[in-house]
Amino acid sequence: MSNEQPSRPRRSGSSASPMGSTLAIVIAIAAVVVGFLILKNIRSDDDGGTTATTVATTLPIDSSTTTPTTLPVGPTTTVFTPTTTGALIVVANSSRVDGAAGQLTTALKGKGYTMGTATNGSPKQEVTKVQYKDGDTAAQAVADTLARQLGVAQIEVIPATPELSDPTTLGDATVLVLLGNDKAGKTLDQMSGAAPDTSGSTSSTAAP
DSSP states (O other): OOOOOOOOOOOTHHHHHHHHHHHHHHHHHHHHHHHHHHHHHHHHHHHHHHHHHHHHTOOOOOTTTSOOOOOOOOOOOOOOOOOOSSSEEEEEEOSSSTTHHHHHHHHHHTTTOEEOOOEEBSSOOSSOEEEEOTTOHHHHHHHHHHHHHHTOSOEEEOOSSOSBSSGGGGTTOSEEEEEOTTTTTOOHHHHHHOOOOOOOOSOSOOOO
């Protein structure tokens, strides 16, 4: 009798192993790809949410609450309005030119001013002064107009004791013109445009 054992058929396990490994690798790669795609979608959703939030928090501009732009404004021009009424004016001759106060009184009356009687000033003045009663706004307005008419740079308040030979001759007047050597004997047009002239007259006395 022979001792040889019958040969057993080989199992197919050894041939199935390589196929199983390949399948596992494919599944792993697929899982990685799927995971990558899911992660990418999540990030895309996050970005979309941020954009939506930004848009949602951007409010429309309300024109009613917007501060208007301030444009530069040029210098304002003040228009001077002459005032010839509302005050009684007395002209005092404080110059060395005889009859200068009476001449100016007549000229100003022709321009619509209310004039009193001309008088004499003391002491003599080289430069003409225009004065007004303190606190009298109407007199101040007339004095301002008169100063421009005579070419006098500024007006001032009548002092407690007027600079007159006889202060009582001021009477009820609220504007006083002390006609000095610079304006005496000149016309109104000459006064408004002439430079001060202090030469005057050599006469020691002067009539109003």
